[in-house]
Amino acid sequence: MAGRGRPRQFDRDQALHRAMDLFRERGYDAASLGELTHAMGINPPSLYAAFGCKEALFREAVDLYLATVGVHTVRALQEPATAREAIDAMLRDNVRAFTATQPAKGCLIVLGAPHRTAENGAVFDELSALRERMQKRIRDRLKRGIAEGDVPAGADVAAVAAYYATVLNGLSLQVRDGAPRKRLMSVVDCAMASWECLVGQGRA
Known part of the structure; x- marks a missing residue:
């Protein structure tokens, strides 16, 4: 019970790379939240906590794309x-x-x-x-x-x-x-x- 509120641990950079790959395959509109969290290996609360929202995640994915x-x-x-x-x-x-x-x-x-x-x-x-x-x-x-x-x-x-x-x-x-x-x-x-x-x- 003590650990119930603890956020799930994950590699943020790796998750962002996976989100970038999915956005490249599906585009912003077609990439659903479920597909993104599945590809990134995280749950929706972790996505929101780490990136804010889908649009903010996409912007970070664009920045990563430009840098790579x-x-x-x-x-x-x-x-x-x-x-x-x-x-x-x-x-x-x-x-x-x-x-x-x-x-x-x-x-x-x-x-x-x-x-x-x-x-x-x-x-x-x-x-x-x-x-x-x-x-x-x-x-x-x-x-x-x-x-x-x-x-x-x-x-x-x-x-x-x-x-x-x-x-x-x-x-x-x-x-x-x-x-x-x-x-x-x-x-x-x-x-x-x-x-x-x-x-x-x-x-x-």
């Missing part, structure tokens, strides 16, 4: 020498990350809440802002390419960034539909074959 799987995108846009190499690396690194586990999982930022509902409005807006932030990172990398001479000065940076962001987001949908890594890499091949046409002729 999502870090590949940021690194790819920073490290390669040219803008073309950076965008190629961004797409390929994400294909590898999406298909690193079986069943393969797409991008939480893209698939977490693809439709706005009355219940997920705040979550949808936050994910939309994160997608826009990613597109801005691509624009900034293209602008850097112009400054460094590997992207023609007349390139339509906004249009090119929107194109490659759309390809990146589309890869997640292909993963959700079961596309194998080889097919996804072929999509990247096609996208990068369009580079000169997109940025204009020149040193690119």
